[in-house]
Amino acid sequence: MAVRTVLRMGHPVLRQVAEPVTEFNTPALDDLVADMFDTMAARNGAGLAAPQIGVSQRVVIFSVRENPRYPQAEPVPETVLINPQIEPLGERTAEGWEGCLSIPGMRGMVPRYEEIIYRGYDQKGQFMERRVSGFHARVVQHEVDHLDGVLYPQRIHDMQAFGFEDELSGHEY
Numbered sequence: 001m002a003v004r005t006v007l008r009m010g011h012p013v014l015r016q017v018a019e020p021v022t023e024f025n026t027p028a029l030d031d032l033v034a035d036m037f038d039t040m041a042a043r044n045g046a047g048l049a050a051p052q053i054g055v056s057q058r059v060v061i062f063s064v065r066e067n068p069r070y071p072q073a074e075p076v077p078e079t080v081l082i083n084p085q086i087e088p089l090g091e092r093t094a095e096g097w098e099g100c101l102s103i104p105g106m107r108g109m110v111p112r113y114e115e116i117i118y119r120g121y122d123q124k125g126q127f128m129e130r131r132v133s134g135f136h137a138r139v140v141q142h143e144v145d146h147l148d149g150v151l152y153p154q155r156i157h158d159m160q161a162f163g164f165e166d167e168l169s170g171h172e173y
Helices: 027-042 136-149
Strands: 048-049 059-064 078-086 095-100 101-111 115-121 127-133 162-164
Touching: 027 048, 027 059, 059 136, 078 101, 078 136, 095 136, 101 136, 115 136, 127 136
Parallel strands: none
Antiparallel strands: 048 059, 059 078, 078 115, 095 101, 101 162, 115 127
């Protein structure tokens, strides 16, 4: 399909709450999902939310195999998640470095729930539910935040652990 422009922090679409998808298994939804996967792959992303390419719909995708931006990350299955809901399992959180295609070249230390259940639909309208932890749970929470107009810097507790990747590398925080 097509590699789309990724909106950057500050764009008003990234601050909006996205609209639920009401029709599944449509050519328009299939095209959107294909464009999202092409865009994510072109930028070595671990995930992408539809608002990041200017579409204010509750659609996220994610997939991690070997990724130069996340060399230590465990694999995450290729997933299309529409109208997602997240249920934290317990109160335990863990801090971890995150980046974002909408905030290129920067990283921050972000707390996320360690274990979650997420529910939603695939692009054909089939219900899915998964219990996940670790990097998989972090990616899902990050992407779903986009659907609510939240970018990861809004979740950082210590702004000293936020900066440009090339400045942060090799430093302990």
